[in-house]
Each structure stands twice: as structure tokens, then as C-alpha cells.
Amino acid sequence: MLVPRHIDKKSVSYASRTYYGELIEAGVQIYQYNKGMLHAKLMIIDEEIAEVGAANYDMRSFRLNYEVCQVVYSADVARELTEQFERDLTDSVPLGIEDLLQRSQTERIIEQGARLLSPLL
Template sequence: RGVRVRLLVPRHNNQKIVGLASRTYYGELIETGVEIYQYDKGMIHAKVLTIDEEIAAVGSANYDMRSFRLHYEVCQVLYSADVARELTDQFERDLTDSIPLKIEDSLERPLTERIVEQSARLFSPLL
């Protein structure tokens, strides 16, 4: 439908099992057209969503049922073009310190690495 989705994730996650489980989803996302970038300048933990540089959602929620129902995490939706534009500009700056992932990156991982990641994925509902 012409929607561009770009996802910025930390290259090195401070919670090892979360990083391992997360990587199991990257191939599927890339195949559907999502652009994934790994932030390489340090840890990034922001939960920011911008839509058409007009709407922004910012908060602590991981956008999953666990965050909303168990941890009572929240996000703020802002209908402000100025805020959305500023957040988009920051996202673009963060992309310059990031490595784009390609489908080959997902497919060419060693078998042992994929097994460990798939094992971690079993715990995804709990993470």
C-alpha cells in the first residue's frame, strides 16, 4: 500500500535473551518490506512511532500485551506536526549510526546461532 516501515533496533542488547529472540523475527519482517537498522553507537531503548510527520507516539510501552496489561506501561499520542517532525529528524540522525540489515544477514547466520535464537524465541511471550 505504499507504507514505508523502518525499524531501528539496538545492535547489542543489554538483555541477551531478548536480543536473541528478537533476531528470529527480522527475516520475516524484511521479507514483508520492513527496513531494519541496527543502532551501532550504543544502547537505544526509545519507543517512538511517527506517522506521516504529523502524529507521534512516545512512551515506555513495548507495544505488546505484556507491556500494556501486566506492566501497565503507557505511551502518549501527540497530534503535533512539529513534534513528529523533530522525532523524525532525530530518527534520521540515528540511522547514520546504524547498519542496515539485509535478508542475506538473516539467512547466512550459522546454524548454531539460529538454534540458540530459536530457543530464546520460545520465551518471547514472557519477555
């Protein structure tokens, strides 16, 4: 999973980080992208299907913001997007559980508060 290192909304950054530990423990590799803000979402399925768009997978995005994703059934497109993702990884740093453990108690409290508000962010 590739996430921006610097997010334009601090509240979203705080809320997002509360989920990283669970994801890492489940085997997800998280990388922080250093070259700016990424808002696009990308999913490649079986090297043949690509889903790309701006929508977050929450009710706010689908019902209030009307964000969308496009699904493309093309191995060529899936390959091109995979190659772009791999290039983006070269401008990223891995985030491990040890990084999460280094957060201060104050940060963790703020993050938990933001997590409570995450359905509204």
C-alpha cells in the same frame, strides 16, 4: 525500523532476531544502531502524529510492567522526532536478509528457543 546493535538482554536479542526475516521480506528496512542501547519506541503517522514511549506492544508490557506511550498530535513534534530518527540512522548499519543467512545453525536453534519464550521476555 531502528534496533540496538547490542541489547542488554541476550534472550531478548535472540528472540527479536527470529522476526527480522519476516519483516525484511515484508519490505521493512531494519537498521542496527551502534551508539548504545535504545529502549524508546517511536512511531510517526502521516507526518502529523507522533507516538513515543517505552512500551513494547505485548501484554506483558501493558499488564505487568505498566509501560506507557504518549501520543502527540503535532506536525512540529512529528517533524522534530523524524529528524532525530534520521540523525540516528547515520550511526546505524542496515541489516539485510544476507546478514540473517550468515548466522550459524547453533544461533538459529537458540533464537527459536528464545522465540518460544518471547511472550515472557
